[in-house]
Amino acid sequence: MLKLSKKADYGLMALQYIASVQFGDVAQARIINTKEIAEEHHIPVELLAKVLQALAKHGIVESQNGPKGGYLLARNAGTITIAQVLEAIEGPLGIADCYHDKDESTCLQREHCNIRTPLRKVQDSIYQLLNNMTVEDMMGGTPLITIQPTTTVEGVER
Amino acid sequence: MLKLSKKADYGLMALQYIASVQFGDVAQARIINTKEIAEEHHIPVELLAKVLQALAKHGIVESQNGPKGGYLLARNAGTITIAQVLEAIEGPLGIADCYHDKDESTCLQREHCNIRTPLRKVQDSIYQLLNNMTVEDMMGGTPLITIQPTTTVEGVER
DNA sequence: AGGTCTCCGATCAAATTGGTCGGATAAAAT
DNA sequence: ATTTTATCCGACCAATTTGATCGGAGACCT
DSSP: OOOOOHHHHHHHHHHHHHHHHHHOSSSOOOOBOHHHHHHHHTOOHHHHHHHHHHHHHTTSEEEEOSTTOEEEESSOGGGOBHHHHHHHHHSSOOSOGGGSOSOOSSOTTSTTOSSHHHHHHHHHHHHHHHHHOBHHHHHTTOOSOOOOSSSOOSOOOO | OOOOOHHHHHHHHHHHHHHHHHHOSSSOOOOBOHHHHHHHHTOOHHHHHHHHHHHHHTTSEEEEOSTTOEEEESSOGGGOBHHHHHHHHHSSOOSOGGGSOSOSSSOTTSTTOSSHHHHHHHHHHHHHHHHHOBHHHHHTTOOSOOOOSSSOOSOOOO
């Protein structure tokens, strides 16, 4: 119940990873391709590619084609909210469709609905919660340095 | 995304209706059967029955068998939280399974997961939100009196 | 200019959810 | 007390959504 889809999970993981590499203190800012993210997190490559496409289309990441291509954040990590990410991947988010539906014909009990009004508060609270948290906030939670190409920090287990 | 299932919707509607009749100021406290709720809200009878079974099994409503049977709230409306209702209908709620999973084998990226820690705050906030709201809070949102068997109030449209 | 590596759109399989049916049970009427 | 009737209850089947995959087009490096 209320579970995030796997695509959403993968998207958030990818963004956290990209942001960490791009703005992390140790690693150099570099473009990251889909394969690297997929292998690092053990997720299917093609599916992750599809997710990143959606994020690119919505202006969250910037795609670069060709060899040595890949993705990088389109804007600062602090301006990308979780809500924006989820909506880019899975469409408008909400506990019910009737809060942002144009056609009202979909819900048969729309007229006699007795929970639409009270649940709107829940809807708004959840959205506000997700729209206040950014991928920058997720960077703090990363416990271990991921990849260290040049220098070597003391033995952080990988 | 993050949409409530229809079973969850139906369950909440039913509880709001039962609570309104049982504790409403005008209507007499009476047992309500599945058919009445289903017809009032235009939802499939058998599916609603299944939902109410789950709620009965979890001690949220009390079932009474036989003719003139039906359901009534097992405890006060103020003590039944939305979270309890949703969990009774659809199982444990959370934006990811890994927060209450026994077996850790399900999630392949569990070891390399970089969003589990930061998203836990979101998880807790949502749960707290749903666990603070009760069906009593939903009763305030009901705009129209539903059924009036004995006396007649002025023309409320049905 | 050729080759290679990347992104990109359309297509297919699996899982969850929505919906349905017949049997068991208990209360009421005869 | 027995029959009848209306309800709850558990197992079964279909539909929608989600997860995953494949082949093609475009861009960069050599």
